[in-house]
Amino acid sequence: MPFFTSLFAAPRGAAFPRLSENLATSDSFEIRRQIRGPVRAMFALPQRREVIVAADGYLWRFSADGRLLDTLDAPGDMHRNGIAFGDDGFVDWVHTGKRTRQAYGPEVDGNAFTTAQLHAALSAARAVAFGKRDERAWAWLWTGDAAWKMDITRHRAQVDTSCTLRSSTDETVAWSDTCLDGFESPAPLMVEVRPGAFDGGGAGIPSRVDVVAFDRRHYHLEGGVAGYVSETVVGGAIKAVAPHLPGALPRRYWFGDASVRLRVDDEALQFKVFVGRDADDYEFEHMVDWWDPSIVIPGASPWLRVRMRGYMNHPGEDALWTLYGPDFGLYAVRPRTPVQASAPSAHPVPAWRPAFEGPMTPRDAVTGIVVLDTGDRVHRWWRAKPAGPRIVGPTVALDADSPALHALPVSLQVEWGSPWSRDTHAVLEVELDPAATRSAFAALPRADGPATLLLEVPDLFGEVDDMRLSLRRGGSVVPLDRVRLAYSRRPPFRPWRPRDGQPAPPTRIEQLQRTADVVPAGGAEVLARFRAQAEALAHAPDMVARATPFITAAYARLLGELNAGGRADASVTLARHYLAEVHPHTSKHATDPATAYNTSVIASQTLAVAVHRPQDAALVDTVLARLVGSRFDPDTHTNATLLYNLACYYALTDDRSRMLRHVAAAARLGKPAAQFLGDRDFERYWDDPAFTAATRGERGRPSD
Known part of the structure; x- marks a missing residue:
């Protein structure tokens, strides 16, 4: 702070707390900041009795009494x-x-x-x-x-x-x-609520604001000292010879904290707000706005916004920003008590707030839902949206200014990345053990301020085994070990965004292959990840042609390994997904011989399991129609295993003629007679001379 500013700065009174301290109250009302950051517009939803705020790329939903309900990264193509x-x-x-x-x-x-x-x-x-x-x-x-x-x-x-x-x-x-x-x-x-004058008044209406004191904190020269001197000299000379010209000399005045009494109904709320003062005129209009949704939602809480002064692009204005920037944001003037109080917590705990630690999400906040033992579901921001690069004025990280929680958390839902980007959006579900969580809170030391429930995610696209949840307070860390973490939504691939000094991630095809490598030893989550990756590649117009041989090879390998491992349910699930979501796209690029062979393996391995499961009869029909086809010729086909499994199917469905033809074709490609004679699918034909001949690869006559 410059010397002459600090010299004349006056002390601040405790009866008028700074606006951002969230301490301004009266018997019935309180002023609480809800959004820290640039607020663009406000809308009222009369039928829902809710308020929608547009703030720096996010939509915020509030109740009529000014309590945050939900937020959403604004989708494109929004209409009024x-x-x-x-x-x-x-x-x-x-x-x-x-x-x-x-x-x-x-x-x-x-x-x-x-x-x-x-x-x-x-x-x-x-x-x-x-x-x-x-x-x-x-x-x-x-x-x-x-x-x-x-x-x-x-x-x-x-x-x-x-x-x-x-x-x-x-x-x-x-x-x-x-x-x-x-x-x-x-x-x-939805009706737009336009901002009005914070101090009110005009047209015979009394002002809603009284200023009872002004603490000077910064003597401001428009354009800075150099700009002020040059403009005063040049402008003064011009005005002296041509006083009729429009315009005025550069201004100089004090900025500081105005001790304000804001009247709401019959009560007054006291706080300090940073504004300019010029000849006893407080310049609220340049820095503070008033929004009143009650015009269309009777009884709705009013709001006030502290915004940037102009474009903040003149010399000297950054010094102002350091003084009033901490108050920047949107405040609800709301009832002190919720309309419907929550049920008391069965196990009250020290005040706490959730927080997220991990790699930066370039354009998105980390948000989510906290379910408490009171039954409440509260929306919270776990980490602010990063501030963008400065172009003209200062930039601010967009964040929610939510109160601390006092009830025991039961479960959490945390999401990062935009929901409109399949490549970045992740949703993590966390289930906490109540007894272990109570013990962790009890182990925290006494200290000033709320505790932090910290979720550590070292890799935004990594495995849940590497994530940690802990309580922190006063320098102490209490791990929460008895928690269950699982993705309910996860980007199929690691985005191609190599960081400085870090190697580029594997290609999407390589990631698919690496996932396929761990499916046989993994659980349902790994299999679901493979399906998501295969589907994403198949649905990508710029990737599907090149990726088709690799996708079909992975499915063929996994079906064989799952069958060999006795995991029939997983195998059938994978086959159904291939037929529904992948094959319609990869089949358009099946001219490659390797792809044709892979497809025959997929058909063969699916039939190997499905023909013995009555509940999968429809799946067998789909395989025959889409993967085998009506033009299938066993005498020219080269996959002996597919021929063998087709022969099994025809044996089980009493189609003797087709069974014999496929047995003979499979035998000619190397399937041994002993395999046929030991397989109970063919038991009813073991004494049939034509079957015996077919197992030696002999083509039977039609009469056979």
């Missing part, structure tokens, strides 16, 4: 109605809480509709948006349970993709706002 209508699906989290992208229903042709019929069909939906590209035009319709597209190319001239007057939403979140000329859209489910 609160729904993300994309090309391949929609996200309606704002209105339903559903956190996944959902598929559209069948498209409807609206081109035969008259204008009146079209308007009637659109009016039946709860939310409507419009789009057009090239020569086409369409409407998206959402009913609350489903959404679909309607082709309205005939009405393309009436579609307007930017039809509403500009607002703060357009400037800060850039969501689409569309309409159809002549059509009155359904009543909006």
Whole structure:
């Protein structure tokens, strides 16, 4: 702090705590910061009595009384109605809480509709948006349970993709706002709440804010000392000769803590907020906003926002930022007691907060759900979203300013990476042992401040065996060993993002092969990971052609090893997944001889198990139809094992003619007669001369 600033700085009174200390209260109200970071816009959901806030790439859901319920990384293609209508699906989290992208229903042709019929069909939906590209035009319709597209190319001239007057939403979140000329859209489910003046007043309305003291902390010169001197000299000279010119000389004034009394109903809340003061005029308008959702949600809590002063791009303003930056964010002015108090904890514990430690997620926070022994499910941020690079003004890590918890945690759900990125999104489920957790809390030393429940994840894409959960307080660490960790969602591959000084990760094909290596000795989780990797490669248009030989080879090997290890259920599960999710894509690239052979092995190994399991009869039919095919010729085929297993199938289904033909073909390729004569699948034919001849590779006559 410069000398002259510290010289004139005044002491701060304890009766007026700093805003970010979260200590401002009255008999009925409190002011609590909910978001630390840049807040873009606020919306009210009257029917749900909730508030949605857009803040630095995230959507935040609050109750009407200002308590955080959930957050979501904002999906692309957001519309002003609160729904993300994309090309391949929609996200309606704002209105339903559903956190996944959902598929559209069948498209409807609206081109035969008259204008009146079209308007009637659109009016039946709860939310409507419009789009057009090239020569086409369409409407998206959402009913609350489903959404679909309607082709309205005939009405393309009436579609307007930017039809509403500009607002703060357009400037800060850039969501689409569309309409159809002549059509009155359904009543909006989400209403923008515009920021107003923090101090209120005007139009005969008394101000809601009284300033009772001002503690000077920084003497500010617009543009800095050099800029102030040069502009004063040059500008003063110009003003002297041309006083009629617009503009004013650079300003100089004090910044400091204003001791504020904020009136809410019949009570006052006291706190300090950092603002400028020029000739007894407190410049709240440049740094503090007021949001009041009660305009559309009666009884909803008001909010105040401390924001950046202008663009923070003038010399000298960084010094201001160091003083008011700690108060930056969004605050709820809410009732002191929840509308419905939670049930008391059966085992109260010292105050604690969750935290996450691990490699940085470049653009995403780490968030999740904590389930307490009170039955409550509370949403918490485990780690802030990293601050982006500075372009003009200072940057801030986006975070939630949630209160500490006082009940015993029972389970946790932690997620990192964007849910809209299959390559980065992970969801970890943690189950805690109540007795062990109580003992861990009891072992913590007494100390000031809440304890930390720390989840250590050394590798964002690694195994749960390497993760650790512990309680920490006052320098002491108490491990939580009796916990169960498992992924409920995991990126199929390690992203191709080599860090400085670290080797590049294996290619996706190499990762698939490494996973296949550990499947025979692993459990269901490893098998599920292999399926996810194979499916991801098969569905990748830029990878499937090159990856097909490796994918089919891995399936062929694993089916054989699982069968040999007696894991029939796992083998059948893997075969079903191959047929449903992989083969429809790899079959388009099956010209390679190795791929054709791998596919025959997959068919053979599936039949080896499925023909003996009545519950898998449909699977056998699918293998015969898709992998074997009606044009299969046993006399020219070269996989003796597939021929043998087909012969078993025909023997069990009493198709003697086909059985004999496949037995003979398999024998000619080296299958020994003893194998046929020792296999009970052929027991009823052991005394059949034609069967005996076929086991020697002899082609029987049709009459045989």
